Amino acid sequence: MAKVSYMTVGSNKLEEAKAFYDALLGSIGMKGMYEHPSGGRLYRGKDGGLFGVLGPHDGNPACVGNGTMGGFDCESREEVDAFHAKAIALGGRCEGAPGERMPGVYFAYFRDLDGNKLCGYKFG
Template sequence: MATLNYFAVGSNRLDEAKAFYDELLASIGWEKMFDHPSGGRLYTARGKGIFGVLAPIDGNPATVGNGFTGGFAFDTGEEVAAFHAKAIELGGTNEGDPGERAPNIHFGYFRDLDGNKLCGYKMG
């Protein structure tokens, strides 16, 4: 079975985006992996995935993916809520309060400073 373990979002405000993600991802134990040649940054959770905030390689402005949502998996609904709250505290926009969407399935949605839609979730 395949596992999704990498995704990146684009930004036109890389300095602000890196500050946002430095603090947000540090709150869940992720750390800087390296700065990307685009001016962006990649983060890792030591074998639990890679997340990037990058300038588009083609040189065009970053745009929000219509219908795109990237997610970070957590062990508890409380962790989902804390991640969501941290994103909002850092200037993100609420796109769906954390809570149970189906029995024992929790999601909390937000948009980052560039409008990219992300979520924290807990399944099972």
């Protein structure tokens, strides 16, 4: 299964974001584990990786970081393809279709409902 060590993204539409991530992260075996005081949610993978969709701590609106991106290490190219397709089916926006970026390096990029950029990838 895909894994992530620890990452959070901000959202201004937390209920929609939680529905998006419940379905997307559920497809790679991550489950909601904690309802955050900001109204967001933390997810945990079988490998112990953590992902959070949160309201910003400072109380200001969430915004997308220019150049910020998080990645999910997938077990196969097929898992990368499926993860990307799931994100798009849930309303995410394609930022780079699945494909080999250099020999043996396979990536797929998308943005979530708030515009946060994420990717699935497989080396080898």
